[in-house]
Structures are given as C-alpha cells and as structure tokens.
Amino acid sequence: MQIEISANTRKLHGTGASRRMRTSGRLPGVVYGGDRTAQSIEMDHKDMYYKLKAEAFHASILSLNIDGDPVQVVLRDYQMHPFKQQILHIDFQRINQSKKMHVKLPLHFLNAESAPGVKLSGGIISHILTEVEISCLPKDLPEFITVDLLEMKVGGILHLSDLTLPSGVEILALAKGDDQAVVTLTTPRGGSADESDAEEGATSS
Incomplete structure (x- = not known):
C-alpha cells in the first residue's frame, strides 16, 4: 500500500513565516527534481511526525498530494529541533519512472x-x-x-x-x-x- 501525504503550496516564506507556521502546527517543506522547478509546500506536522517513525516511510515511493495534484516522491532529508520533538523542515524529491x-x-x-x-x-x-x-x-x-x-x-x-x-x-x-x-x-x-x-x-x- 502506497503511503499518501497531503500538502498545500506554501505562499509565505522566510524565517518568521516558517516560525509562525510551526507554532500553528504546520510543517514547511520543499519538493524538487524531475523536469519541474522546486516547490515550497506545507503540511500537518503531527501527521508527518508519526509517519517519520515508520521505517517504510524512509525507503518507499510516496504519493505527495499538493493542492489535489498527486506526485510520486521519495523522502530526501528532514531536520529535527535539537531537543524538542519537532520537525523543522522536510525535503522530498520527485521521481521519474524511467530513471534509476x-x-x-x-x-x-x-x-x-x-x-x-x-x-x-x-x-x-x-x-x-x-x-x-x-x-x-x-x-x-x-x-x-x-x-x-x-x-x-x-x-x-x-x-x-x-x-x-x-x-x-x-x-x-x-x-x-x-x-x-x-x-x-x-x-x-x-x-x-x-x-x-x-x-x-x-x-x-
């Protein structure tokens, strides 16, 4: 079963905007690669925090649904807070079915x-x-x-x-x-x- 993630396009950028986003329970991220430009996204922090605990999430093709547009990605990187149970940022990479x-x-x-x-x-x-x-x-x-x-x-x-x-x-x-x-x-x-x-x-x- 493919793991699905719901996300939205992130319109606000910068350190202050990201801080306010995290305070409201949202997680800033980015998706890049393929033949498209990098796209800033945001998603529910709690949902992602528990998904990251699953081993399969780190080594599977994920279905990232951005504003209703699904794209296949893999997890590339994420940053955790030094002492809080909080994800600070997460990166995904688009995949191409014909490329290794x-x-x-x-x-x-x-x-x-x-x-x-x-x-x-x-x-x-x-x-x-x-x-x-x-x-x-x-x-x-x-x-x-x-x-x-x-x-x-x-x-x-x-x-x-x-x-x-x-x-x-x-x-x-x-x-x-x-x-x-x-x-x-x-x-x-x-x-x-x-x-x-x-x-x-x-x-x-």
Missing part, C-alpha cells in the same frame, strides 16, 4: 540466534552496516534488504557481495569496487578476560 534512483535502504537481519557461531559457540554478532545505498528503477524499489545469518560461524564475515538482492537492485558501493563488511561473528571477550583474572589471582596467592 539512489536510495538508502535498511538491512533486516534474520536467523541471528540460529547461527552456529551463536547457538553452538556463544559468539557475538556485530552489525557494521545497518543500511546500504542502492540504485534501481522506481518499480524495483524494495522496502529493505534481507541479510540471512543462518550459516554464520565464529570468525565469519558477511560482505556486501554476499547479500542476495532483489531483481534490478544494485548496491552502489559494490559498483565502485568497495566490498564492505556488513556483519561479523566473533568469540565473546568476557570469558577470556575472566579466565585471565582467575589465573592472575591464583599466581598472586
């Missing part, structure tokens, strides 16, 4: 507890990456990339090249020759440290 887009997708890790290195050896899994930047056509955009840890053993490392990608999706780092590590499984250090402390105590006594 660049989007950061979250990684979903599966079967961590069933991995031999964890289940049999008590190993610890470390997530080095939690998201990846991908390139694909809008029609091929997934909400996330799955990372299956079922076969991981102690000392194991999964790299970007080990991930199974949906059809039409390419990881930008790999395209540049950067096969980054995604997750590692190592022996816990606590046990070794405890054994060393016990040996030192026995020696001193």
Whole structure:
C-alpha cells in the first residue's frame, strides 16, 4: 500500500513565516527534481511526525498530494529541533519512472540466534552496516534488504557481495569496487578476560 501525504503550496516564506507556521502546527517543506522547478509546500506536522517513525516511510515511493495534484516522491532529508520533538523542515524529491534512483535502504537481519557461531559457540554478532545505498528503477524499489545469518560461524564475515538482492537492485558501493563488511561473528571477550583474572589471582596467592 502506497503511503499518501497531503500538502498545500506554501505562499509565505522566510524565517518568521516558517516560525509562525510551526507554532500553528504546520510543517514547511520543499519538493524538487524531475523536469519541474522546486516547490515550497506545507503540511500537518503531527501527521508527518508519526509517519517519520515508520521505517517504510524512509525507503518507499510516496504519493505527495499538493493542492489535489498527486506526485510520486521519495523522502530526501528532514531536520529535527535539537531537543524538542519537532520537525523543522522536510525535503522530498520527485521521481521519474524511467530513471534509476539512489536510495538508502535498511538491512533486516534474520536467523541471528540460529547461527552456529551463536547457538553452538556463544559468539557475538556485530552489525557494521545497518543500511546500504542502492540504485534501481522506481518499480524495483524494495522496502529493505534481507541479510540471512543462518550459516554464520565464529570468525565469519558477511560482505556486501554476499547479500542476495532483489531483481534490478544494485548496491552502489559494490559498483565502485568497495566490498564492505556488513556483519561479523566473533568469540565473546568476557570469558577470556575472566579466565585471565582467575589465573592472575591464583599466581598472586
């Protein structure tokens, strides 16, 4: 199901106008890209605040309805207040169905507890990456990339090249020759440290 956002054209600009807008519960924003000029918009702050809490909102094609005119966009950026639960500004980018887009997708890790290195050896899994930047056509955009840890053993490392990608999706780092590590499984250090402390105590006594 596509996520829909209602917005209106923003007629007033400037710091003072934006401040008054936020005080009244509205959120200033902008939509740009495609073959059209950038457009200033405003929307309901409360609605957007809760939409931003959903992971899918950050990695999905959104339907932005501006004054009754729907346009497909992706979230590009947003600024939060330093200490208030308040969004200060939000940016959207129009998409072109025939052009590839660049989007950061979250990684979903599966079967961590069933991995031999964890289940049999008590190993610890470390997530080095939690998201990846991908390139694909809008029609091929997934909400996330799955990372299956079922076969991981102690000392194991999964790299970007080990991930199974949906059809039409390419990881930008790999395209540049950067096969980054995604997750590692190592022996816990606590046990070794405890054994060393016990040996030192026995020696001193």
